[in-house]
Amino acid sequence: MTEAIIIDGKTFSSNLRNKIAEDVKSLKKEQGIVPGLAVVLVGENPASQIYVRKKEEMTKAVGMHSVSHHVKADISQQALLDLIDTLNRDPVIHGILVQLPLPKHIDTPTILAAIDPAKDVDGFHIINAGLLAIGKPALVPCTPAGCMMLLKDTLGNLQGKSALVIGRSTIVGRPMAQLLLAADCTVTIAHRYTSNLEALCRQADIVVAAVGIPHFVKGTWIKPGAVIIDVGINRIPAQDPEAKAAGKTKIVGDVDFEEAAKVASAITPVPGGVGPMTIACLLNNTIQAARALSDSTAPS
Numbered sequence: 001m002t003e004a005i006i007i008d009g010k011t012f013s014s015n016l017r018n019k020i021a022e023d024v025k026s027l028k029k030e031q032g033i034v035p036g037l038a039v040v041l042v043g044e045n046p047a048s049q050i051y052v053r054k055k056e057e058m059t060k061a062v063g064m065h066s067v068s069h070h071v072k073a074d075i076s077q078q079a080l081l082d083l084i085d086t087l088n089r090d091p092v093i094h095g096i097l098v099q100l101p102l103p104k105h106i107d108t109p110t111i112l113a114a115i116d117p118a119k120d121v122d123g124f125h126i127i128n129a130g131l132l133a134i135g136k137p138a139l140v141p142c143t144p145a146g147c148m149m150l151l152k153d154t155l156g157n158l159q160g161k162s163a164l165v166i167g168r169s170t171i172v173g174r175p176m177a178q179l180l181l182a183a184d185c186t187v188t189i190a191h192r193y194t195s196n197l198e199a200l201c202r203q204a205d206i207v208v209a210a211v212g213i214p215h216f217v218k219g220t221w222i223k224p225g226a227v228i229i230d231v232g233i234n235r236i237p238a239q240d241p242e243a244k245a246a247g248k249t250k251i252v253g254d255v256d257f258e259e260a261a262k263v264a265s266a267i268t269p270v271p272g273g274v275g276p277m278t279i280a281c282l283l284n285n286t287i288q289a290a291r292a293l294s295d296s297t298a299p300s
Contacts, residue, residue, distance in 0.1 A: 005266040007150050007229075013276035016149070020283050021062040027290060028063070035290035036065035037095040037121065037283075038087050042080065042106070043073030048099045055097070058279050064286060065092060077106045081114050088116040094293055095121035095286035118293055121285040129170065132178045139285050144176040146277025147208060147229045148183070154227055154266050155206075159184040164200050166190050166217065166254070167210030172231055176208050192216070209254035219259020228267040230255040231274050 027033050037059050041052045052068065059066040069083060087096050096119045102108050112120075117127040123141035131138035151158060163185040167173035173189060180187045185206065190197050192211050201207055201221035209217050210231035222228065232254030239250070253270030261267050268274055 004228075004261040004264040005154070006261075007154055007227075007266050007268045007273055009146070009150060009268060009273040009276045012150060012153060013146075013280040016277075016280045017058065017062055017283065020280070020287055023287055024063040027287065027294075031294055033290055033294055034063070034065045034092075035095070035287050036067065036090075036093045037097065037286045038067040038069065038090075038093045040069045040071065040080075040083065040087075040096070040098045042071055042075060042099070042102055045101070048101075052099055055279055055282065058283060059286075062283055064283065067093065073103050075106075077110065080106060080111060084111065084114045088114075088119065093119065094290035095119055095282075097122050097282065118296070119289055121282055121289055123175065123285065124171070129175070132175055135178075135182055139289060140179065140281075141171055141175045142278045142281035142285065143172050143210075143231060143274060144179055145281040145284070147176060147231065147274055148179045149277065149281070150268065150274070151206065151227065151229060152183075158206070161185045161205040162203060163187045163206040163208070164190060164204035165208045165210070166192075166194075166197070166201075167208070167212070167231070169210065172210040173208075176210065180206070180208075197221075207255075211254050213254060214252050215254070215256040217255040217260065219256050219261075219263055222260050222263040224263050225265045226263070228255055228260055228264045229274060230257070230268050230270050232270060233275060 024035060039052050039055055041048055056066050056068055087093050096115050098111055112124045113126060115125055117125045120128055120139050123139045128138040132140060163180045165173050165177045168189055168191050177187050177189050188200055190200055198221045202223050204223055204226055206227050208229045212232060214234035214236050230253035234252050235249045236252055238248040251271050
């Protein structure tokens with residue numbers, strides 16, 4: 001039996017979406033603005049199609065304007081740039097998301113850089129990354145933003161906590177470290193090649209695992225009472241012999257949940273922890289962008 005508090009991302013994200021829906025109603029009533037989110041999907045990647053469908057459904061569920069552009073995988077880079085330019089100039093669109101990954105013939109950094117930073121609700125534009133790095137207001141990548149919400153809800157004040165981020169991607173690891181620094185944590189960034197990783201884990205009050213390796217972080221590495229945020233989503237063969245023989249799989253995180261939960265004070269499950277927060281934070285970024293764009297165009 002686990003001893004740690006299970007951090008319920010499903011419930012938190014549901015409450016956040018309810019709040020966003022109320023904020024959308026208020027924005028429409030007070031300023032006549034309906035936040036608009038445009039999603040661009042290139043090609044027929046099955047996983048991307050599922051993610052985009054969920055985003056569309058949740059966008060509409062909170063009362064936002066949802067626009068989807070599903071384009072063929074062989075679209076030219078220039079044609080994709082032209083589409084983004086059109087969305088940048090569209091006044092009813094406040095957020096633009098280009099679903100990744102993109103086909104190999106398209107340069108992803110070029111596409112992300114073409115999105116208006118004020119509409120970059122994924123938080124991937126270099127300007128938003130730079131603003132976050134220097135502690136200025138910015139649109140923050142959705143997964144780290146969701147992790148911070150769960151941490152603050154669990155711990156309250158994070159000031160003075162020792163935090164270890166395992167992972168250095170521009171999507172999760174690096175922005176996560178910047179957010180923790182802004183919350184006055186003492187932050188260490190590590191990765192799969194860090195030589196003293198086990199020792200670093202044992203010193204950390206907060207561990208954020210985003211390395212992409214199933215059960216990479218062992219329960220024996222965890223400092224007693226630490227809070228664990230597991231960002232990993234890994235599909236492995238099912239353990240039950242019958243299910244395994246049938247080729248079935250299950251989803252696990254980057255942390256050995258069963259062992260870590262015996263030591264940690266709180267931990268996110270996989271699934272049901274960080275995952276549900278990502279789309280909710282995308283919607284939160286969209287309403288933030290709508291407010292900011294409205295303020296920037298309002299007469300002085």
